[in-house]
Amino acid sequence: MYTLDANNLPAKTHYKLLSGSIIPRPVALVTTMSDKVINAAPFSYFSVVSAEPPLVSISVQRSGTKQKDTARHAIASGELVVHISSEGIVEELNKTAATLSEEESELDLTSLTLAPSTYISVPGIAEASIRMECILYDHIEIKKEDGHTTADLLLAKIVGYHLSPDVYDQETGYLDAQSIQPISRLAGNDYSKLGELFTLKRPK
Template sequence: MISIDPAMQSDHDNYKLLIGSVVPRPIAFVTTLAEDGVLNAAPFSFFSIVSSAPPMLSVSVQRKQGVMKDTARNAIATGELVIHIVDESVVEAVNVTAANLPPHESEVALAGLTPVTSESIRVPGIAEAKIRMECVLERSIPLGGSDEASPACDLLIARVVRFQLAEEIYEHGRIHAAKLNPVSRMAGNDYATLGKLFSIDRPQ
């Protein structure tokens, strides 16, 4: 085994080890509204389930040189966001939204995606996504960095207030994974599809 002390190497080197080890990672495609009404969108793979009662999700939004990204700033300001699950049919358009645009320009328009009105919150979702979850911001937690004044990320805890699901992927209260065709993030520019599925019975 190779033993590495993260304190003895750069943040970038630790980042490479993490994104190469914690794989595959689901991708949260998040829309938020800026104060001037511009619809912001961006993908994040530091993303997971927090709770089912109530349903809550976590999205970690990394800061750039200590500066908060539009997604975190908008979500904190408005208290709302829509989290979409990325599938094969939208992954290329979602990748376009990762471009660095000024806050007054919409990544949704750049990617040619279609905004759709949400039922429970003001932030629009994206019509092309098979799963979108309308959320309110439960909590935001600045974390990491060299000191409290310079956090490395903003951990957003989002509570789902409405599930919007494409009919073809929903069966008897469950999501049909093969019809969803989710895409996950690997390291570098690599992505993964669903691949082989297998089952193991849990111990009694």
């Protein structure tokens, strides 16, 4: 067993250890909007926070001191759309990870199409089987000991769901994981599919 002092490790090592051990991680494809452009980007530092109120979290790592477009747009407008990434859109999703100028939209690199939202002004991605219209619930700056901000943690409150009948059973209210075909992030350039399912009943 190797024992590493976390206080003496560089950020690159932390990234390798965290992204390689906390796996698989779901991937959110997030759309936001500025006055000039609609932004789309994937994030694997993403999870559910609460069902009451319905909250999800997205951690947007900064590039040096610069805030990324997704964080800046969401904070400024208070709106974003979170999509569950799936096998059917993963190739196009990967294209949205490109580094572009603020005036360019990543969606122009893809074949993805926009769908109008019902409750907010930011549009979503039509090809996603699950999309969640959100408003910004809170923004937390993640800082190092020296006070330098390294990430923007967005807590997003869901105000509307759009669910494909291919994945959602309206009668039972349940989603079918195998129909969703979710993809997840591993380390490096690696992703994974859902894999084998098994069931364990919770103890009383």
